[in-house]
Amino acid sequence: MTSYDWLVLAASLVFIVVYGVWKGRRNRDLDGYILGDRSMRWYTVAFSIMATQASAITFLSTPGQAYVDGMRFVQFYFGLPLAMIVLSVTAVPLYHRLKVYTAYEFLERRFDVKVRSLAAILFLVQRGLACGLTIYAPAVVLSVLLGWNLYVTNLVIGALVIVYTASGGAKAVAHTNFWQMVIMLGGMLATLVIGISLLPESVSFTEAVHVAGRMGRLNAIDFSFDPNNRYNFWSGLIGGFFLALSYFGTDQSQVGRYLSGQSVTQSRLGLLFNGMVKVPMQFVILFIGAMVFVVHQFHETPVYFNPVETRRVEASPLAGEFRALQQEYDALSGTKRGEIQAHLEARRDGDRAAEAATATTIASIQAEALGVRARAQDIVRQVDPSSDGNDVNYIFLSFVLAYLPIGVVGLVLAMVFAASMSSTASELNALASTTIVDFYKRFLKRERSDRHLVVVSKVATVLWGGLAILFAEYANRLGSLVEAVNVLGSLFYGTILGIFLLAFYVKRIGGTAVFLGALAGEAAVVFCFTATDISFLWYNVVGCLGTIASALLIALPGGRQGGADSRKFTSSPSIA
Amino acid sequence: MRKSANASNGEDPPPIGRSWRVLYAAVLLNLALQVLLFYAFTKAFS
Numbered sequence: 001m002t003s004y005d006w007l008v009l010a011a012s013l014v015f016i017v018v019y020g021v022w023k024g025r026r027n028r029d030l031d032g033y034i035l036g037d038r039s040m041r042w043y044t045v046a047f048s049i050m051a052t053q054a055s056a057i058t059f060l061s062t063p064g065q066a067y068v069d070g071m072r073f074v075q076f077y078f079g080l081p082l083a084m085i086v087l088s089v090t091a092v093p094l095y096h097r098l099k100v101y102t103a104y105e106f107l108e109r110r111f112d113v114k115v116r117s118l119a120a121i122l123f124l125v126q127r128g129l130a131c132g133l134t135i136y137a138p139a140v141v142l143s144v145l146l147g148w149n150l151y152v153t154n155l156v157i158g159a160l161v162i163v164y165t166a167s168g169g170a171k172a173v174a175h176t177n178f179w180q181m182v183i184m185l186g187g188m189l190a191t192l193v194i195g196i197s198l199l200p201e202s203v204s205f206t207e208a209v210h211v212a213g214r215m216g217r218l219n220a221i222d223f224s225f226d227p228n229n230r231y232n233f234w235s236g237l238i239g240g241f242f243l244a245l246s247y248f249g250t251d252q253s254q255v256g257r258y259l260s261g262q263s264v265t266q267s268r269l270g271l272l273f274n275g276m277v278k279v280p281m282q283f284v285i286l287f288i289g290a291m292v293f294v295v296h297q298f299h300e301t302p303v304y305f306n307p308v309e310t311r312r313v314e315a316s317p318l319a320g321e322f323r324a325l326q327q328e329y330d331a332l333s334g335t336k337r338g339e340i341q342a343h344l345e346a347r348r349d350g351d352r353a354a355e356a357a358t359a360t361t362i363a364s365i366q367a368e369a370l371g372v373r374a375r376a377q378d379i380v381r382q383v384d385p386s387s388d389g390n391d392v393n394y395i396f397l398s399f400v401l402a403y404l405p406i407g408v409v410g411l412v413l414a415m416v417f418a419a420s421m422s423s424t425a426s427e428l429n430a431l432a433s434t435t436i437v438d439f440y441k442r443f444l445k446r447e448r449s450d451r452h453l454v455v456v457s458k459v460a461t462v463l464w465g466g467l468a469i470l471f472a473e474y475a476n477r478l479g480s481l482v483e484a485v486n487v488l489g490s491l492f493y494g495t496i497l498g499i500f501l502l503a504f505y506v507k508r509i510g511g512t513a514v515f516l517g518a519l520a521g522e523a524a525v526v527f528c529f530t531a532t533d534i535s536f537l538w539y540n541v542v543g544c545l546g547t548i549a550s551a552l553l554i555a556l557p558g559g560r561q562g563g564a565d566s567r568k569f570t571s572s573p574s575i576a
Numbered sequence: 577m578r579k580s581a582n583a584s585n586g587e588d589p590p591p592i593g594r595s596w597r598v599l600y601a602a603v604l605l606n607l608a609l610q611v612l613l614f615y616a617f618t619k620a621f622s
Contacts, residue, residue, distance in 0.1 A: 263588065
């Protein structure tokens, strides 16, 4: 990394922190600190929602996912636009009308305090852990590839976020999210354009796309229905819908973003904009991964992308075997390169027979190369049994450091930091809001001044930030980080969503039935996680339907009702 | 008629499109188009 890269990175970080502190300097009451005085325009809401969801994991892991598995991960997001519509119709007007600070506050008005507390606790547990991962993910990759100290990197990312989030609250989060998203989009586009320019002169962009497709990296859509297949159209549309509905409708880190909108209209527009652009954005990130894969077909690549683990193997008795695998991999890559050139020439000449023959050869060499890579990963695991041998998270940044020009490397690193900080800031703000509004203010100090509540909210932000850093220091061996975060979320989201759907749509049900139903739903999810091979996206469906079905069954015998004014708090959608 | 229904719910009409229903339909249409394009993309390059 050159001094120009350091300059770009440092300038971005200083700008974000100073801008955040400055924008959030006037917070006199809880409304200002937690919801930014409900003053945001739709584009700030939209970018804030997007920046919150797009963590560093999105940019580090997703291109690597496309590199090893193709673009089918894009299907994971197909349920998101549907969820944006449902939330715009139901949750947004309801939350605005009730003027709640947190989504869980609504549950007490609708049911009772135990349902509110259960949902808030589920949120605090899963988001508190996920927040640590949000910091850890970029820190571990940066420390491995750049030789930075992991603990110091965790600390720096966490501390920078704590400074402006604790001091400025929701205003600081929303306004910095906007610029962080701009940095992310800039870094992404620069990587795509420069990545394409790295192709050999004899290979056009269309040919590069053709190669990626031929080698199975452009498998964006798979309509086959298989519950054990993690990413297909149906799991993405149905499972992804439930996950998005739960994440955006009940997770305070997102609810807080659109509740900061100045009206129902501004909040809705922010959500709908996200529904329009999220899928294409993920497509572009995955496409970058596919292009990185193609560029690597024309250059020497390591058989294993994690340099720290590679060095560990090279210092072990298995070093000779590992080096032999690297040589075998290089030889296969060389042969494959020649075959790809021959394939493209046959394609230019319109020689269908030669095109098909070379395609078959490429596929067989590719299968052999994958076998060599798998054997190298086995060696990594033998040398270090604590390693999972997964190098997906290192592929993209290895490419950036090896091939991108001076200055752009700094921009991409700024993008990774911006992504990590934007998600972490929203999470800390939400964790502090929930702690203060749903527990501190609710149970301990009901009648305290706004000034006092702002001060304790700042303290809560710092404490949650400290906990997240602490968890980040211990997070390890989680495989693909993007999947780890989504698996963790899926363990709780379905149950929380079930509670909220009952609150929105079922008028004749009381708090006890919902509380017991939620416990049963969560037990069903834990059973699926520990005793079955069902893809994690389906946990959301199981948790949600399990909660709803159990609550309805429990409510049936006594014909329990939701109270005289339950209709005030259920959704009567007006979508005209 | 629609406007008054919206107003009675304390909601404003969207700044673009005739109604929220139209805007929601646009988001759905956008998703359907994306799925179709990705399908064509997958088929064309596989």
